[in-house]
Amino acid sequence: MPPIYAIGDIHGHFAQLETALARIEDDGGPDAQIVFLGDYIDRGPDSRVVIDLLSLGLAEGRNWICLKGNHDGYLIDFLQHGRAESLLRPDLHWFDKPLGGAATLKSYGVEVDGKLISEIVEEARTAIPEAHKAFMAALPCSYETETHFFAHAGIRPGVAFTDQVELDLTWIRGEFLNDTRNHGKLIIHGHTAVNFPEHAGNRVNLDGGTGFGRPLYPGVFEDGQVWVLTETGRQALEPQKTLTQL
Secondary structure, three states: OOOEEEEOOOOOOHHHHHHHHHHHHHHHOOOOEEEEOOOOOOOOOOHHHHHHHHHHHHHOOOOEEEOOOHHHHHHHHHHHHOOOEOOOOOOOEOOOOOOOHHHHHHHOOOOOOOOOHHHHHHHHHHHOOHHHHHHHHOOOOEEEOOOEEEEOOOOOOOOOHHHOOHHHHHHOOHHHHOOOEOOOOEEEEOOOOOOOOEEOOOEEEOOOOHHHOOOOOOEEEEOOEEEEEEOOEEEEOOOOOOOEOO
């Protein structure tokens, strides 16, 4: 079987995305299958260009799967319902600095300071291309192979893959991250920033903190092994924890 590549949270950093895609093409060729794990927007300056590249790639028939992240959900809710608070997490405001929604709208030429939400929504709906809206609205929350399960944040342990819900697939942390059981398949996720991608035995976290200025390292999954692509090529990512059995 050919390798599957995965890219974690991009957060509006287009140059990092270009580097990651170039490394994948060098390793697996232009037709390599890539699963993008969501959080394409917010914090970084280039959300619009990131979405443009991804949506165009899908339209051109690239062998890409683009999943939905929790940050992507904020833009979807904002455009559809005029809310800066997600229905899934109403306690967090999209324009708060830690989330970085203002940077996303600025990449489309929309400033948020000193304006009513209704004004910002109207400007955003006009400024954001229809192709970008369609791309974001159509994002699935998971992708599954015989041996791997991909989701932005992870899964609810003990729940069948077919019964997982969006809240967990895009938001879960502690209950998933602290669970050492074998889930039946290796779970590939992002969402929780670490200093470098990590292999926890039953899961691989590819959010190396690009949203906070760290490099974007793609993951490679082939013949039961895991690597990350660095400037020198494949670097093995070995499990750091021992699994407990189901």
